Amino acid sequence: MATSGRREPRFAVRISASVWREEVERYEAVSEARLAAERERPHLERDGLAVGQVEPCAEFGPEGTRLKGLVKVYVPISGAPPSERPYGLVLDGGRDEHGPYLALIAFGERHPERPATRSVYERAHRRLHGRYPDE
Amino acid sequence: MAVVPKKLSIGDLVEIDGRKYDVVPDKAGGVTLEPAITKTLDEIHTELGGRRLTPEEFDELFGHLPSDGEG
Numbered sequence: 001m002a003t004s005g006r007r008e009p010r011f012a013v014r015i016s017a018s019v020w021r022e023e024v025e026r027y028e029a030v031s032e033a034r035l036a037a038e039r040e041r042p043h044l045e046r047d048g049l050a051v052g053q054v055e056p057c058a059e060f061g062p063e064g065t066r067l068k069g070l071v072k073v074y075v076p077i078s079g080a081p082p083s084e085r086p087y088g089l090v091l092d093g094g095r096d097e098h099g100p101y102l103a104l105i106a107f108g109e110r111h112p113e114r115p116a117t118r119s120v121y122e123r124a125h126r127r128l129h130g131r132y133p134d135e
Numbered sequence: 136m137a138v139v140p141k142k143l144s145i146g147d148l149v150e151i152d153g154r155k156y157d158v159v160p161d162k163a164g165g166v167t168l169e170p171a172i173t174k175t176l177d178e179i180h181t182e183l184g185g186r187r188l189t190p191e192e193f194d195e196l197f198g199h200l201p202s203d204g205e206g
Contacts, residue, residue, distance in 0.1 A: 121206030
């Protein structure tokens, strides 16, 4: 169930072992991306995310992604400008006997330097639609 | 003896040294390997003991939030 914080509802964040392995552990152990995700995990699992911390993904993204129905948060999770937060978590809303929750489905670079590297949005699209936007 | 290359196609799932990769387009007319994605959203929620929100449930909870359109 969505838990009531002092100011706004919060959602539990659930991270499956298989998704963590595929999305975070694909990076080298000392990579900035992996370290950034590992720093956030305890906070996400303990505190969840407030509604105001997440943002709906774009129905039609610039890379051809179609992510309607998913939400995202930039990493590091902070009040810093998006340009200072190079990674992203994409989450899918779920529900169980306790109520709604957010499930991690993709993590990665928002704007990869190498053109062939898939962005977190493309990986989320693959997870949602079963193929990459250009496949 | 001639070397016989392994034939791979876009969409194949391969395992190299214990790590799984998808064979995907490289956006430049070629192919490359991308760390594999093997679980669907439904499978992830099943693993977590829940189910996906319906579109109506999603809109009720998050439909009022703004999007920056980045992705």
